[in-house]
Amino acid sequence: MKLTEALKINQQVAADGASFAVTLACGFTPMHVKTFLTAHLLNALPGRNVVVEPGLYGNLVGTVEGTLSPDLQAIAIALEWADLDQRLGYRQTGGWSPADLTDIITNVGQMLHRLDAAIKRIRPSTKVVVSLPTLALPPVFVAPSFQASEAEMRLEQSLVNFAASIAQCSHVSIVNRQRLDEVSNRLDRLDLKAELLTGLSYKIPHADQVSAALARLICPLVPKKGLITDLDDTLWSGIVGEIGSSAVSWDLESHSQIHGLYQQLLQALAGQGVLLAIASKNNLDVAQKTLARPDVLLSPDKIFPLEVHWRPKSGSVERILKTWNIGADSVIFVDDSPMELAEVKAAHPAVECILFPKADYAAVPAFLRNLRDLFGKSRIAEEDSLRLESIRRGADFQQASEGATPDAFLEQMKASVLLDFSTAGADPRSLELVNKTNQFNLNGRRYTENDWSKELNDPSTFVVSVAYQDKFGSLGKVAVLRGKQQNGALQVASWVMSCRAFARRIEFQCLRVLFDRFHADSIIFDFEGTPKNAPLQDFFKDILSETPLVAPVGLSRQAFESKCPPLYHAVSTN
Amino acid sequence: MNDTNQRLIKCFQTVFPDLSEAQIPLAQQSNTKDWDSVAAITLVNVIEEEFGIELDLDKLADLDSFDKVSAYLKAEHAIA
Numbered sequence: 001m002k003l004t005e006a007l008k009i010n011q012q013v014a015a016d017g018a019s020f021a022v023t024l025a026c027g028f029t030p031m032h033v034k035t036f037l038t039a040h041l042l043n044a045l046p047g048r049n050v051v052v053e054p055g056l057y058g059n060l061v062g063t064v065e066g067t068l069s070p071d072l073q074a075i076a077i078a079l080e081w082a083d084l085d086q087r088l089g090y091r092q093t094g095g096w097s098p099a100d101l102t103d104i105i106t107n108v109g110q111m112l113h114r115l116d117a118a119i120k121r122i123r124p125s126t127k128v129v130v131s132l133p134t135l136a137l138p139p140v141f142v143a144p145s146f147q148a149s150e151a152e153m154r155l156e157q158s159l160v161n162f163a164a165s166i167a168q169c170s171h172v173s174i175v176n177r178q179r180l181d182e183v184s185n186r187l188d189r190l191d192l193k194a195e196l197l198t199g200l201s202y203k204i205p206h207a208d209q210v211s212a213a214l215a216r217l218i219c220p221l222v223p224k225k226g227l228i229t230d231l232d233d234t235l236w237s238g239i240v241g242e243i244g245s246s247a248v249s250w251d252l253e254s255h256s257q258i259h260g261l262y263q264q265l266l267q268a269l270a271g272q273g274v275l276l277a278i279a280s281k282n283n284l285d286v287a288q289k290t291l292a293r294p295d296v297l298l299s300p301d302k303i304f305p306l307e308v309h310w311r312p313k314s315g316s317v318e319r320i321l322k323t324w325n326i327g328a329d330s331v332i333f334v335d336d337s338p339m340e341l342a343e344v345k346a347a348h349p350a351v352e353c354i355l356f357p358k359a360d361y362a363a364v365p366a367f368l369r370n371l372r373d374l375f376g377k378s379r380i381a382e383e384d385s386l387r388l389e390s391i392r393r394g395a396d397f398q399q400a401s402e403g404a405t406p407d408a409f410l411e412q413m414k415a416s417v418l419l420d421f422s423t424a425g426a427d428p429r430s431l432e433l434v435n436k437t438n439q440f441n442l443n444g445r446r447y448t449e450n451d452w453s454k455e456l457n458d459p460s461t462f463v464v465s466v467a468y469q470d471k472f473g474s475l476g477k478v479a480v481l482r483g484k485q486q487n488g489a490l491q492v493a494s495w496v497m498s499c500r501a502f503a504r505r506i507e508f509q510c511l512r513v514l515f516d517r518f519h520a521d522s523i524i525f526d527f528e529g530t531p532k533n534a535p536l537q538d539f540f541k542d543i544l545s546e547t548p549l550v551a552p553v554g555l556s557r558q559a560f561e562s563k564c565p566p567l568y569h570a571v572s573t574n
Numbered sequence: 575m576n577d578t579n580q581r582l583i584k585c586f587q588t589v590f591p592d593l594s595e596a597q598i599p600l601a602q603q604s605n606t607k608d609w610d611s612v613a614a615i616t617l618v619n620v621i622e623e624e625f626g627i628e629l630d631l632d633k634l635a636d637l638d639s640f641d642k643v644s645a646y647l648k649a650e651h652a653i654a
């Protein structure tokens with residue numbers, strides 16, 4: 001991004017939008033980093049009133065130590081060596097003699113210790129993003145610069161220990177220095193003249209890249225949920241229908257290791273809850289025989305469903321999306337054929353189609369990393385590992401319910417729901433579910449951790465999560481409601497339910513428990529129609545016999561009871 | 575108005591969005607409330623981007639009006 005572009009973006013800030021306050025902690029003159037950080041955040045958060053406030057010049061650690069405001073969404077820390085000891089910068093001349101080195105190393109360790117403690121004191125609802133030193137150390141060491149001396153390694157060791165320590169905190173994210181090296185030339189970062197004349201350390205392109213990296217951690221992309229892969233010349237090398245299942249390969253010996261690496265990555269992605277399916281033009285029995293080979297690196301039980309036949313792949317993708325019940329924009333399709341990618345893209349423009357680089361070894365590392373990035377998340381929740389199983393169970397559920405009347409079927413499901421009022425507010429899964437659910441979502445509103453935390457600070461607010469299981473197994477936590485009781489009426493501000501939990505009457509049970517627990521005569525819902533929340537709208541239309549819906553939606557207990565079908569769940573609350 | 579001054583007006587508009595196009599040729603640090611040291615550096619960097627040149631930060635204090643910046647570009651960088 002050019003500076004001119006950033007300044008123009010910043011002039012468009014929505015002054016009447018919800019505030020998004022960020023503190024910028026850096027020891028140098030913050031102006032360009034502030035400008036670029038604001039612009040990148042505005043791009044990621046359209047409609048928000050982004051305000052980036054720099055801390056004190058030359059006092060990065062003090063700025064972090066003073067970060068106490070509960071209204072702060074994030075603190076962005078652009079750390080440099082000079083913040084840890086001024087002798088490691090160019091604005092002070094405190095000494096680079098051998099006798100100073102021991103003191104510099106001690107001082108750096110102490111400052112990092114202070115910074116570590118200060119970061120850990122910041123409330124978890126404030127996101128902390130850290131850029132570790134990006135500028136080269138000055139020639140302070142005795143050894144020639146092409147030798148990594150013991151003193152330099154001790155400094156690096158202190159830094160790495162510090163980074164590993166703060167990385168354990170769930171609200172802390174650290175910029176990957178290797179990735180930054182790829183987009184910002186290490187030799188072209190320091191602007192010494194600007195540093196000495198004005199205190200601006202970074203050249204403008206570097207200020208942009210550091211800011212972009214910090215903004216990306218403050219507002220991470222929503223990870224994709226599913227990957228659909230081709231088989232021949234993608235999951236393995238060779239056309240299995242022509243050479244047979246024993247002849248296709250994915251190993252070093254056969255010069256097809258890149259396919260093995262791809263399988264290995266898919267297996268890892270499945271382990272973090274990514275849905276995997278196959279769309280291949282092949283004979284099903286041949287494909288299944290190959291997938292059953294003992295040397296396959298991707299467990300066949302991680303793949304569901306298999307669309308293996310000779311019909312167009314756009315139709316396969318259509319059916320897979322329906323089975324997974326997720327939006328096309330949450331899915332990646334990988335194939336070695338540009339024609340197949342184009343055919344799928346034409347039918348499903350929101351699906352991200354990626355060419356498998358079967359003939360381009362140089363492109364493979366970037367391809368694999370791109371897949372990691374698209375599905376990347378900071379932590380893996382218990383529900384992530386349940387997702388595939390619950391979709392399989394959903395298919396079993398569909399199959400079992402065919403031919404049975406809904407009540408007769410639901411009655412023998414042995415279903416139970418647990419409504420957790422006591423720990424749901426603090427459970428990160430609650431916010432995650434609110435932010436990623438589209439279809440059964442009361443208003444589509446998204447919250448940062450800080451927004452969510454502020455809502456929960458009101459003592460009249462309640463949050464409840466709903467976990468479900470039946471004879472087919474557990475679906476985990478599938479619904480979240482947030483609201484408050486005021487003047488006798490119950491108000492619900494957030495209500496989401498995973499699409500995996502549809503058709504089980506869980507939504508009715510949620511409302512019944514709310515009516516009972518709060519002795520409420522009515523519930524007011526902060527409803528807002530979105531392009532994607534038709535299932536929620538249909539639920540309200542059915543129960544209220546109202547078309548169109550008018551916000552806010554009110555539901556009396558009497559109206560609810562008159563429309564509520566029989567519920568068969570065993571209910572427990574805490 | 576020549577092309578250089580038109581491009582320079584664009585630069586000033588980016589840094590001082592409250593100034594009208596008519597006010598910019600008359601702008602001086604003394605009559606432009608937002609023209610502080612931060613804006614001065616930003617202006618220099620925006621001009622560098624626009625004209626693809628590197629300005630001498632030592633001259634920052636002297637470049638305190640639209641006219642002086644325009645004259646500097648013409649004299650030091652042969653931008654007509």
